[in-house]
Amino acid sequence: MSNYWLYVIVSYTISASILIIFVWISYLQRVRAWQELKKLKIKTGITPKINKYD
């Protein structure tokens, strides 16, 4: 295995790590957004069905 492979391995490891962390952060942000909406649901209560299509 040539020395060049080391650069290849380091490149892909760093890139994969960055992407995985970013996807994970995006997932956590989504979970947090849903939690915020759930809080909103508790505050506002259920919207009456009669107003659904007005």
Add this chain to the structure above:
Amino acid sequence: MNIIKLFHQFISPRFVYWLSSVIIPYIFILALILIAFGLYQGIFIAPPDYLQGDAYRIIYIHVPAAYLSLLGYVILAVSSFLGFVWHIKIGYYAARSVAGIGAIFTVIALLTGAIWGKPMWGTYWQWTDPRMMSELFLLFLYLGYMALIVNITNIDQADRIGSILAMIGLINVPIIHYSVEWWSSIHQGPSIMREGGPSIAPEMLYPLLTSILGFTLLFIFLFLYRLNTMILLRESGARWLKEMIHE
């Protein structure tokens, strides 16, 4: 009239949320398959380069990342334009969603480029190289946009001011693309989109194109996923969203 109505429905947060929710899983799976196939072909099957040996295999992450860093900025600028000029809400949401993704791909392009540069050029970084410096400036534009929109308390004002920066910064995209032609650079010239066709051997080119397609789909997945989150945050007062939660 119907076309205008249809267009407004198409760009409504409700419709975008619904559509993206449906297609996100398929895009993600397809992206993973194409990335796995492209990288496997590129790293293990494609022959070594006659000059660069195996070091050239960094191309299968570096080129997609560099291209997506530019695509991200074009989307950021166009979305900002839609929001700023036509007051289309989804434009601002899209701009906020794509900025982080573009910044991440810019970081990857810069890092993998630097790592590739060491064995080939004998240096990780060259301060006088126009391609490297314009790409670094792109990262600063992304970071500047993100810093701006989170530090202005009034969210509408933040959207408008951020949009102005995003639109002005678009001038940097053609500069990055043509920098290797306009100025003297240690960076190589275009090898895929050039007159006379690609200069790369087919057995190296096809894995690269597969990899580019795969990472583009990953980009689209991330964009739609984050756009969905942005819609949840910004439309929390909308009736359709409340109804969806209660169902």
